[in-house]
Amino acid sequence: MILDHIVVHVESLEEINTLKAELDRLDIPFEPTWGKAAKGFQVSNIWVGQQYFEIVNILSSNNLWQPQWAARHAQGERGVYCVFFKVNEDIHQLYKNLKGANILVNEPERTCFKWMFGLLEKKLPWRFMLLPKIPGTRIELGIIQYDKGAEKKYAPFMVPNTKDKGIVGLRSACIYTDQVDEADAYLEEVGRLVNQTVPIQLNKQVGSAPDLVLELQAELDADVKFSGFNVSNVAVVS
Template structure:
């Protein structure tokens, strides 16, 4: 299991304001928002960071144009910032069965698809997602993702361009999530993740070469620390909605 990407609800300027786009570039992060997928109802733009990325989502219509129903409702209710946290798994069916058997609420793995061209055509993505129960204390949810096969994985990696690797920013190494976890949230995390540490003010999760830290705080904010090997960009940071991007 590894961090794959973050889904972030954003407003129009983050995808269209040239000044804001240049701020992202100033961190060494190539960003070409017009290249992202979308329909009449939603627009996605991506910041590719090694094998990880931020998926920035803006709704253009109230119905979301085929976007995920629950996330569409939250967007229309004013949610901005982190809405979905994708975890890549090797066997989504096996992981689904394990989590379900251990008592977690999780949707059956299904191929992501959405309607476009006046809902006459269906676009099927080469991966499956399974969505876990929502956190009680924070307004986002984890979901699992697995690409269909190795060829799909190679195709996606080639698609992840332009990429911050060209500027020696290799990927996401750590994510700090500030806010309040409930006791039920912690029990869910203990089932979902194999390696963790539960302290009074911090709940830490360790993956292969990445870490996720939940830190007790009043406000819900997120800090994404990138693996930066370029002295020209080291230490630079900026905020996108409630997410701080920081070159570590």
């Protein structure tokens, strides 16, 4: 499994503008106006090599965003919702393995966007499924499989990208939890069922409402100096 993207919900456009100003100060490229929009929500990406942050701004309770995430947003939850990992194996077989072990997981589905009053629909070239939250956190585990050739086809659209600044990717994830043993057992079981390791390290959470719940290590070119940056309650470090 390879880290693919991180879903982060924000409070408002003002928060996105504040984030952009901070990233501009650090010379980290981010163009929220280049994102996509559909009924009731907007999404913009911060590209770090082939990995990215998916920044979600819910505009209306009447929206077409992922229903369970829209419900969490309506309840006031903000920050990281899900960490997605990419697989090359048949996602439908992985679903059967997980379902057969009584892990709550949705059947693989395609991301679709509708516009023109719902008359037109665009299906994107990947399938994904969502697994339960990692114990002791609010972070769901996501698995995504791209159609053959899709990543190469979409590479020109992975812009602006920090790789132009020598920050070429995100290579590891560390999650903070107050249930380390339970989280470790969960990730080990998922890894066994999909026949590959889930590349997440676990650290003991300190405090009941930590400012940081997920830490990602950046992969850098040899001559790059990088002090890190934060996206909501996620930190990217060198």
